[in-house]
Amino acid sequence: MSTELSTGSTLSPESSPSRVTVRAPAKVNLHLGVGPRRADGFHEVITVLQAVGLYDELTVTDLEPTDGSDDGPAVTATVEISGEGAVGPAGDPAVVPTNADNLAVRAALLVAETAGLRGRRIHLEMAKGIPVAAGMAGGSADGAAALVACDALWGTGLPVQTLAELAARLGSDVPFPLTGGTALGVGRGEQLSLVATAGEYHWVFALADGGLSTPSVYREFDSGATEGRTADGRTAPTPADAVLTAVATGDPAVLGAALCNDLQAPAIRLRPSLGDVLAEGRALGALGALVSGSGPTTAFLARDAAHGAELAAGLAASGLARAVRQASAPAPGATVL
Numbered sequence: 001m002s003t004e005l006s007t008g009s010t011l012s013p014e015s016s017p018s019r020v021t022v023r024a025p026a027k028v029n030l031h032l033g034v035g036p037r038r039a040d041g042f043h044e045v046i047t048v049l050q051a052v053g054l055y056d057e058l059t060v061t062d063l064e065p066t067d068g069s070d071d072g073p074a075v076t077a078t079v080e081i082s083g084e085g086a087v088g089p090a091g092d093p094a095v096v097p098t099n100a101d102n103l104a105v106r107a108a109l110l111v112a113e114t115a116g117l118r119g120r121r122i123h124l125e126m127a128k129g130i131p132v133a134a135g136m137a138g139g140s141a142d143g144a145a146a147l148v149a150c151d152a153l154w155g156t157g158l159p160v161q162t163l164a165e166l167a168a169r170l171g172s173d174v175p176f177p178l179t180g181g182t183a184l185g186v187g188r189g190e191q192l193s194l195v196a197t198a199g200e201y202h203w204v205f206a207l208a209d210g211g212l213s214t215p216s217v218y219r220e221f222d223s224g225a226t227e228g229r230t231a232d233g234r235t236a237p238t239p240a241d242a243v244l245t246a247v248a249t250g251d252p253a254v255l256g257a258a259l260c261n262d263l264q265a266p267a268i269r270l271r272p273s274l275g276d277v278l279a280e281g282r283a284l285g286a287l288g289a290l291v292s293g294s295g296p297t298t299a300f301l302a303r304d305a306a307h308g309a310e311l312a313a314g315l316a317a318s319g320l321a322r323a324v325r326q327a328s329a330p331a332p333g334a335t336v337l
């Protein structure tokens, strides 16, 4: 499928490579404190994001540019998806779009516009290892990967700060997969600072059937809220102090006890079966269990890799999950392979 996008100005590709592959990680929110809805429709958050070792790989190939005539598009992109979310009925939120809605296509356009390029033709191959519409920022990872890949492909040399600003324009979760590791996010979640962590954490993720739309979970969070206050009467997001202290200890039992997600209750109200999966993981001995972001993936913290394998086997045997994945963290941010 071909996607025609809007215009920029002339390009000189110089000695740039003709094909770049970038790997970008999924995330789990160790803490997601949500405040009242703001005037712009977003919610003020205090979140601690951790990159986990589940990845999407994006390969961008530069094709012969068009003639660069003034009325041509800045970028023409074709998209090919493999892995998670590659097939299914069009319009299903759990199916990755191959048109201009795809975050990677939008990212390519932003790089071209910012660098003043025009007439670029690219092919995007997206190998998805991150579940779609799952609360693990899969689309955001692809957006971040495309920013890095197109910058390298076209030799535009955009400063890291510019890439972060473009990422924030694409979505609240997009700046984080650029940096990876563990970070504190404030504002609508896009203003990041790195957090010092000790040790390695072992996660198990229970994937659910179908997606859960992020706006609908925030809307459900708002039910019963009043002007300037959350439904439970707060005027600000729940602070992240306990999780910030916990990740510095390197002790998974301490982190497990500190995990917090204000979107968990609304996600369970929309999808009650998530409560059963969380209970099962806790009964199987998880050190901590929570809904990942806006769900419907649930995340379980293990003592070590062997305990993670036990938890994964138990959750798979329970029949409560569509599939189960194990991943260690923190993982690195978007990396050119």
Ligand SMILES: C[C@](O)(CO)[C@H](O)COP(=O)(O)OP(=O)(O)OC[C@H]1O[C@@H](n2ccc(N)nc2=O)[C@H](O)[C@@H]1O
Binding pocket: 029, 032, 041, 042, 043, 044, 045, 047, 135, 137, 140, 170, 171, 172, 173, 174, 187, 188, 189, 214, 215, 218, 293, 294
């Ligand atoms: C749930 C999280 O994944 C936690 O990291 C994020 O808050 C969601 O980030 P995202 O998917 O990148 O979301 P965006 O694309 O920025 O926004 C999609 C929609 O989610 C809601 N939204 C998102 C972020 C935020 N701080 N407040 C919101 O209310 C808004 O309805 C917004 O229109």
Ligand SMILES: Nc1ncnc2c1ncn2[C@@H]1O[C@H](COP(=O)(O)OP(=O)(O)OP(=O)(O)O)[C@@H](O)[C@H]1O
Binding pocket: 085, 092, 093, 094, 095, 096, 097, 101, 102, 103, 104, 131, 132, 133, 134, 135, 136, 137, 138, 139, 140, 142, 143, 173, 212, 214, 293, 294, 295
């Ligand atoms: N490259 C992409 N990969 C996956 N989904 C995409 C992509 N581009 C756009 N989308 C669309 O974005 C929506 C959310 O998908 P995504 O996988 O990013 O959700 P998520 O993991 O819940 O994200 P978040 O945690 O940021 O809320 C889906 O409806 C999906 O079709």
